[in-house]
Amino acid sequence: MSDLYYGTELFGELDRLQRQMSSLFGGYPASLRSSRFGTFPQINIGTTDDSIEIVAFAPGLDPSKFDISIDKGLLTIAGERTDSQTPRSEENRRYAQERFSGSFRRVVELPQQADPDNVKARYVDGCLLISVGKHEASRPRAITVQ
Structure with a gap:
């Protein structure tokens, strides 16, 4: 047996250390609502005149x-992503894993104009598309001058 074999625990610890170092020196987030590196699913949030649009990138679920x-x-978006690989055994030792597996939960703070009674969600091509309507009073409107 080689002196360089330390088992998968060492690689897991090195991966954890690398994530911590990346979060320390990775620069400042684009906004206060930015999440730390490695969160799942990654999301984009946008708005239109009529709704708030959230896209969660979650392929294979x-x-x-x-x-x-x-x-x-x-x-709140929650769920579980199962491991798609063969089970670990003595013959099949994994020394690196970049794909997240396990339970996940993302929480997004919605603006005040969001209407919780007007929500639509659909899953297309690995993306969870959530549309939250806005209250009628908060929508832009044109005012004519008389």
Whole structure:
């Protein structure tokens, strides 16, 4: 047996240390709501005149397994991503893994103009698309001068 074999625990610890170092020296986030490196699923948030649009990038998941809820202005996206690889054994030792597996939960604070009674969600090409309508009073409108 080689002196360089330390088992998968060492590689897991090195991976954890690398993530911590990246978070320390990775620069400043683009906004206060930015999340730390490695969160799953990654999301984009945008707005139109009529709605707030959230895109969660979650390829390979069963759409029926998502748990999406809104409570007190917070949109929660939760679920579980299973490991698609063969089970670990003595013959099959994994020394690196970049794909996340396990339970996940993302919470997004919605703006005040969001209408929690007007939410639509669909899963297309590995992306969870969530559209949260805005209250009628907060939508832009044109005012004519008389």
